[in-house]
Every structure is written in C-alpha cells, then in structure tokens.
Amino acid sequence: MAELEGIYTIWLRENKRFIRYRSRILTSVVTPLLWLLIFGTGLGSAIRFGGGPGGYQAFIFPGIIGQTVLFTAVFSGVSVIIDRQYGFLKEILVAPISRPSIVFGKALGISTTALIQGLILLLLSFVVGITMTPLMFIMSTVVILLISLGLAGLGLLIASFTDSMEGFNLILSFIVLPIFLLSGALFPVTNLPTWLQVAVYLDPLTYGVDALRAIILNSSVLPLYVNVAVVGLFAVAMVLLSALVFSRREQSLM
Amino acid sequence: MEYIIETKNISKHYDDFVAVNRVNLKVPKNSVYGVLGPNGAGKTTLISMLCTILRPTQGLATVNGYDIVKNPKEVRKSIGIVFQSRSLDDILTGREHLEMHASLYGVPKGLRESRLEEILDLIALGKKADEYVKTYSGGMKRRLEIGRGLIHHPQVLFLDEPTLGLDPQTRESIWEYIQKLNQEEKVTVLMTTHYMEEADKLCDEVAIMNQGQIITADSPRNLKRELKADTITVKVDHPEKFQEKAQELDFIQEMFVVGGGDETEIKLMVERGENLIAEIVKFCNQNQIFVFSIELEHPNLEDVFLKYTGRTITEGG
Numbered sequence: 192m193a194e195l196e197g198i199y200t201i202w203l204r205e206n207k208r209f210i211r212y213r214s215r216i217l218t219s220v221v222t223p224l225l226w227l228l229i230f231g232t233g234l235g236s237a238i239r240f241g242g243g244p245g246g247y248q249a250f251i252f253p254g255i256i257g258q259t260v261l262f263t264a265v266f267s268g269v270s271v272i273i274d275r276q277y278g279f280l281k282e283i284l285v286a287p288i289s290r291p292s293i294v295f296g297k298a299l300g301i302s303t304t305a306l307i308q309g310l311i312l313l314l315l316s317f318v319v320g321i322t323m324t325p326l327m328f329i330m331s332t333v334v335i336l337l338i339s340l341g342l343a344g345l346g347l348l349i350a351s352f353t354d355s356m357e358g359f360n361l362i363l364s365f366i367v368l369p370i371f372l373l374s375g376a377l378f379p380v381t382n383l384p385t386w387l388q389v390a391v392y393l394d395p396l397t398y399g400v401d402a403l404r405a406i407i408l409n410s411s412v413l414p415l416y417v418n419v420a421v422v423g424l425f426a427v428a429m430v431l432l433s434a435l436v437f438s439r440r441e442q443s444l445m
Numbered sequence: 446m447e448y449i450i451e452t453k454n455i456s457k458h459y460d461d462f463v464a465v466n467r468v469n470l471k472v473p474k475n476s477v478y479g480v481l482g483p484n485g486a487g488k489t490t491l492i493s494m495l496c497t498i499l500r501p502t503q504g505l506a507t508v509n510g511y512d513i514v515k516n517p518k519e520v521r522k523s524i525g526i527v528f529q530s531r532s533l534d535d536i537l538t539g540r541e542h543l544e545m546h547a548s549l550y551g552v553p554k555g556l557r558e559s560r561l562e563e564i565l566d567l568i569a570l571g572k573k574a575d576e577y578v579k580t581y582s583g584g585m586k587r588r589l590e591i592g593r594g595l596i597h598h599p600q601v602l603f604l605d606e607p608t609l610g611l612d613p614q615t616r617e618s619i620w621e622y623i624q625k626l627n628q629e630e631k632v633t634v635l636m637t638t639h640y641m642e643e644a645d646k647l648c649d650e651v652a653i654m655n656q657g658q659i660i661t662a663d664s665p666r667n668l669k670r671e672l673k674a675d676t677i678t679v680k681v682d683h684p685e686k687f688q689e690k691a692q693e694l695d696f697i698q699e700m701f702v703v704g705g706g707d708e709t710e711i712k713l714m715v716e717r718g719e720n721l722i723a724e725i726v727k728f729c730n731q732n733q734i735f736v737f738s739i740e741l742e743h744p745n746l747e748d749v750f751l752k753y754t755g756r757t758i759t760e761g762g
Contacts, residue, residue, distance in 0.1 A: 193551045200548045204537065211536050278532035282593075285498060286549035287521040445498050 197288035198296040205300025219308045223255045248319040253403035254376025256312050260305045264339040267301040268346015281445050291434035298343040298430050305339035330406045337422045338399035344429025351436050374400045395425040449474040449633045455504035464490040466657035477627050477634045479648035483758045487657040488637035509600045525594030529605040535579035539570050539589050550597035568592035584615035604636040641746040660753045672744040675718030680737040684709045690732045
C-alpha cells in the first residue's frame with residue numbers, strides 16, 4: 192500500500208510540473224503541427240508519394256505522434272538530472288519507499304504527460320484529412336502509452352549515468368535524433384539499402400510508428416500484434432532495467 | 446542515559462582519502478547535539494551515513510535502535526532530514542511539498558490534514574503556503590524544509606548547516622525555532638555547523654570534528670571551562686620577534702599564530718588576562734616591538750577549537 196501511494200505521489204508531481212509549464216504544452220502541440228503542415232505539405236507537393244493511403248501528410252501523421260512522444264518521454268526522463276542538481280531527487284531518494292517504486296512512479300508520470308500530448312494530436316487528425324473512430328482512438332492510446340513507458344525508461348536510464356546537463360547535446364545527437372530518423376516516421380522503411388534497413392529494425396520506435404500506422408491508416412509493414420509485442424517488451428525491459436540501475440546506483444545518485 | 450544515536454568506529458573512505466575516521470558518537474535522547482568543524486571536516490559525510498544516504502566503509506551505527514546498514518527503511522522512517530543544499534521544487538507550493546512528503550513517509554490519511562495545519566502553523570508561511578516555492582525568501586525556504594522534515598513526527602531531526610547563507614535575523618529565528626521544536630515536540634536534533642555561536646547557543650552537547658575525526662565532545666560550558674583561560678589577541682609590527690621573545694613569559698600557557706602578512710594575529714592563552722595586558726605592553730616596549738592592538742576575550746568555542754586543532758575554524762580545509 193505504502194509503495195502504491197509512493198508511486199502515485201511521484202506520478203502526481205510529474206503531472207503537476209507538466210501542467211504548470213504552460214510553454215511546454217504549447218510547444219508540444221505547435222512543433223508537431225509545424226512538421227505536419229510545413230514539412231508534410233512541402234515534401235508532399237514535391238514528390239509523388241506511393242507509400243500508403245491518404246498521401247504523404249497522412250503517412251507522416253503517426254510518425255509525428257511518435258516523434259512527439261519520443262522527445263517528451265526521453266527528455267522528461269533525462270530531467271532527473273535537473274532534479275538531482277536542484278537536490279530534489281535526494282528528498283525523494285531518502286524517503287522510505289523502494290527504488291523501483293520511484294522509477295515506476297516517474298515512468299508512469301512521464302507517459303501520462305506524453306499521452307496527453309499524443310491525444311491532443313489524435314484530436315487534430317482532421318488537419319491532415321484523417322477521420323478517427325473511437326476504436327482507433329483507444330487502440331492508439333494503448334500503443335502511445337507503451338511507447339512512452341519504454342522511452343521514459345530509456346531517459347531515466349541515461350539520467351542515472353549522467354551527471355550534468357552538459358551531456359544534453361550528446362543525448363540529442365546520438366540517441367534521440369537517430370531514434371526519430373530511423374523510425375520510419377518520415378519515409379517508408381521498405382526498399383531501403385540493407386545497412387539502413389538493419390538500423391531501422393533495431394530502433395524500438397519503428398515498431399511503435401508502424402503500430403500507429405496499422406491502427407490509424409490501416410496500413411503497416413509488420414502485423415499489428417508483432418509491433419505491439421515488441422513495443423510492450425521494450426517498455427517492460429526499459430522500466431525494469433532503470434529500476435535495477437536506480438537501486439544499484441542509489442549511492443551515486445544522491 | 447538513553448542514547449538515540451550511537452556509532453562505533455564509523456568510517457568512510459574514498460580511495461585514498463579518509464573523509465570520516467573511526468568516529469564514536471553518542472547522542473542522548475531529546476538533546477540538541479552539534480557537530481562542529483570547519484568545511485571539509487567530514488560533518489556532512491558523517492550525517493549522510495547516519496541518514497542512510499551513504500554506506501559506511503567500516504564500523505557500525507544505530508539510529509533509534511535500528512542499524513543503518515541492515516534496516517535503512519526503519520531508520521528513514523525514524524528521521525527527518527534537512528540537507529545543506531536546497532532540495533525544493535520551484536514549481537510546487539509549500540503546501541504541496543508537505544503533502545508530498547507526508548504521503549512518501551506514509552503518514553496515515555486521517556492524520557494528514559491536521560499534521561499539515563500543525564506544521565504550516567509552526568513554520569508560519571501564512572498565505573505563501575499556497576504559492577510556488579520560487580517566490581519564497583531564503584528563510585522561508587529553510588523553514589519549509591525544516592517543517593517538511595517534521596511532518597511524519599520523526600524521532601531524530603538531522604540538520605546539516607541549517608543557517609548557512611542566511612541573514613543574521615533569519616538565523617536567530619531559525620535558532621528559536623529549533624529550540625522550540627526540541628522542547629515542545631520532543632525531537633532529538635543532530636546538527637552540523639561551522640558557526641561557533643550557533644553551537645554555543647543551541648547545543649546541549651558539542652562534538653568538535655576536524656579532518657574526519659571527533660577530537661572532543663562535551664557541553665559547550667564544560668568545553669570552555671576546561672580551557673581555564675582567557676585569550677589575549679595582539680597585533681604587532683614584528684610578530685616573529687614577539688614570538689621568540691615571548692618564550693620567556695611564563696604566564697603564557699599556549700601561543701598560536703593565525704592569519705598571515707599584515708593580518709597576523711598572535712593569540713595567547715593566559716589565566717586572568719585582565720591583569721596581564723599592562724605587562725604585555727611593557728614587555729613589547731622593552732623589546733622595541735610596536736603594538737597595533739591588544740584585545741582580551743573570555744573563552745568561547747572558537748578558542749576551544751583553536752586549542753584542539755591549533756587553528757581557527759575559518760582557516761578550515
């Protein structure tokens with residue numbers, strides 16, 4: 192019971208923080224819209240797109256949802272570094288609750304905030320000419336939740352090995368951007384050179400984006416259940432791994 | 446006497462560096478106990494081990510009867526901690542900090558509301574309790590941190606340099622507050638400080654710590670009494686000459702030189718210092734030493750520290 196309450200408390204704080212930084216909510220909606228409207232329209236007009244129904248804008252819509260979730264989840268996870276610099280992490284870590292509960296609370300809190308952004312985007316699907324059904328909405332919610340849990344776990348894992356925000360650019364260049372670009376958010380992953388294809392399938396977000404395409408556009412490379420299984424496994428693995436690392440490295444985190 | 450904290454040869458090593466070296470501490474229940482020492486003496490490391498934040502390299506310690514290595518969770522439930530560095534979230538309100546802490550420490554739901562009011566009353570945040578912490582003054586933040594450490598009614602409250610960086614007025618109010626807590630709430634307080642005045646005024650017992658070791662521990666009154674000495678501080682134009690010639694003055698029990706260059710001060714430990722000032726001035730005249738200033742002080746903790754370590758606390762390091 193005490194552990195559940197601890198998880199809830201940490202979850203609640205994460206959400207309060209998200210809601211109070213209004214600029215974050217605004218950018219989290221505006222940035223994807225810029226991608227959809229400017230990049231999507233621009234490239235969509237320049238190429239003859241044969242990669243799926245609804246044209247290029249509709250094709251990148253699930254990809255842009257994936258991108259939003261990716262940036263929010265990883266960077267919120269990494270924000271533990273800031274908590275650490277401000278000393279707030281200490282206050283949480285000396286509480287009489289287990290380290291895994293702290294990680295679960297944090298990961299759940301982050302995925303809730305990522306989900307809120309994902310849901311706003313789903314509601315804006317009409318912008319690119321997609322009609323959402325309630326079933327599509329619910330299934331997308333589940334997939335977004337799984338992706339964001341995994342990526343939040345990844346962010347927390349990175350944070351537990353990083354001392355300062357100076358590594359921020361490294362994380363952006365070597366982790367976040369490759370995950371985004373390799374996920375097939377912006378291009379079809381069939382007919383790629385072999386080296387790129389291998390990299391694409393090593394990227395967990397590929398399966399998340401493909402799952403969202405299966406649900407929203409009813410067109411995907413892999414079957415939906417395969418995608419969901421991979422994304423689910425990634426989520427479980429990342430959260431468990433970061434829980435383990437937090438328990439092990441407890442001393443150096445404080 | 447009942448002791449709420451006991452350590453046995455507790456040590457912490459970092460590679461070759463020994464931060465805390467075989468410390469034995471006995472903190473009586475319901476006392477205010479001070480660990481006094483310069484920066485880098487190992488005070489924070491010691492307190493971190495007792496709070497289960499750091500694992501000791503060697504030795505044993507119990508807090509509220511629980512072993513800090515074997516039962517960290519029980520220890521954590523028994524204690525409240527106020528860290529030396531700030532540990533607040535700017536974008537939460539004071540009330541939210543308290544609520545969050547109460548639920549993390551498992552304060553029963555039925556009690557939470559009344560505890561919250563009790564603490565808010567005690568730390569006197571007024572209307573600010575519902576504003577974001579980023580709008581608070583330094584003193585308010587400190588009071589909030591102390592209040593937060595108390596909301597689960599701990600047996601022991603650890604305060605690591607509670608008034609560091611606060612203005613004198615706020616410092617006084619924090620002192621009053623700590624005394625009130627100790628008396629009214631029956632909380633044992635273990636605090637570290639490098640302010641002599643703070644240790645002297647607040648603590649029932651003081652342990653003097655230097656370079657990882659506890660040098661001596663007693664009540665401030667006994668520590669000062671033990672000195673049996675007044676301090677005469679002289680500033681002269683030729684400190685080396687003074688030191689050399691002063692060897693022949695047998696009323697000087699001990700002599701220390703602090704500072705350097707123009708700031709060099711010579712401290713003389715003597716008995717009944719008021720009778721000796723004239724004599725010291727005469728001695729200087731005879732030896733053609735010019736006296737810039739001469740000052741007499743009755744013993745304070747600073748002198749105790751000087752006696753045991755051969756330097757002032759602010760020289761530190």
